[in-house]
Amino acid sequence: MNSVERRARRLLRWYPRWWRETHEEEFVVLLEDSMVDRPFWPGRSLNIVMNALRVRSEQSRTSYRRLLVSSSAPLVVLIAVIGFATNGFGLLSVSGPTKGGMPYSQNKIVPYNKIPDYLSVYIGPNKVGYTPKAYLAAPDGSSNDSLDGRIAPVFASNLTTLLGHEYPGIGFVRLGTSPWALSCKPESVYSETAGGGQTITTIPCPSTTLVLPNVVGMVTPTAVGELSGLGVGVVIQDVHSTSVPLGHIVWTSPRGGATVHARQQVVVGISVPN
Amino acid sequence: MTGELSALGRYTGPATLVLSSLADGPKHGYALTKDIEHFAGVHLAPGTLYAALDRLVDHGLIEGLEAVGRRRPYKITAVGATALMAHLQAQRRVTETGLGRLSGEWGTP
Known part of the structure; x- marks a missing residue:
């Protein structure tokens, strides 16, 4: 070990x-x-x-974040899986202090400032991550104030957040912008017929079909805000593109102009550097 | 909005420099320092650089790649690119407004 390394x-x-x-x-x-390149740097x-x-x-304040980002991935996956298996969102409760814990129950509205910085955990092949509050809260680039301070938690087996990551468990959506995520289930209504029989009427979810706008470029x-405002689920995928400027939409699947179900998932490719 | 970047508080400045540097491809710590020196004229001290990297990783704006030798390159994520763009666009409005008013009130510099 040389002296520079020792220092x-x-x-x-x-x-x-x-x-x-x-x-x-x-x-x-x-x-x-740094020391070799610039030996004298008093500060x-x-x-x-x-x-x-x-x-x-x-x-101590942020130990739960540290656990998420700095532990070895397999450990986090294990904890996350255990967390989801036990109570759906046990991860945050087992991994340290959060801002006032997780006082959320299904479909209850919580004020923005009561939501932890990290909303959700997703687990994919070789990947563990989380959705930062700031992005989820303001996917259209507006300030957090435009939210009215309200986000609704959503439970689902395969949830796609506005950010676009898929994970099992719990997520949060902006109120009023994403009916697709508000876990609508078709409801069956039973009624008696005059002859003593029974009819079953299924009430479908309120969503219908819509024509997907073209957001390429x-x-x-803006694009994610527009799409999620229509109610479709937005899945973001990194695309290495030399022709489309950084951060712009390269393609969507399905394409603009296609007729989609309002709760359907739309994959958008975003230009990122290599 | 200045969005997530301004949420980084005192690290917004270094974070903007780091994200701007990573926008054309992954770089490891010292390559970042040199690149930032080159395009911004700012010497980021090692402690400040790593504090900024930590926060950017925490917020999902960059991610660490597999180490190459003893050096670990970092890569900007799609979320990071989005946040950087929003932040720079907001900064541009300030710059343009400021320069515009300066040229009106104080003559062309």
């Missing part, structure tokens, strides 16, 4: 162990590069110490 590792000890477990190697290399060490102390002080917040 780098010594500075790193200011950070808590759990942080070092995930960041140590990459951070040491960064520090070495650098102090900057590291201050940030390390901040990480330590924030640790729009910026993502």
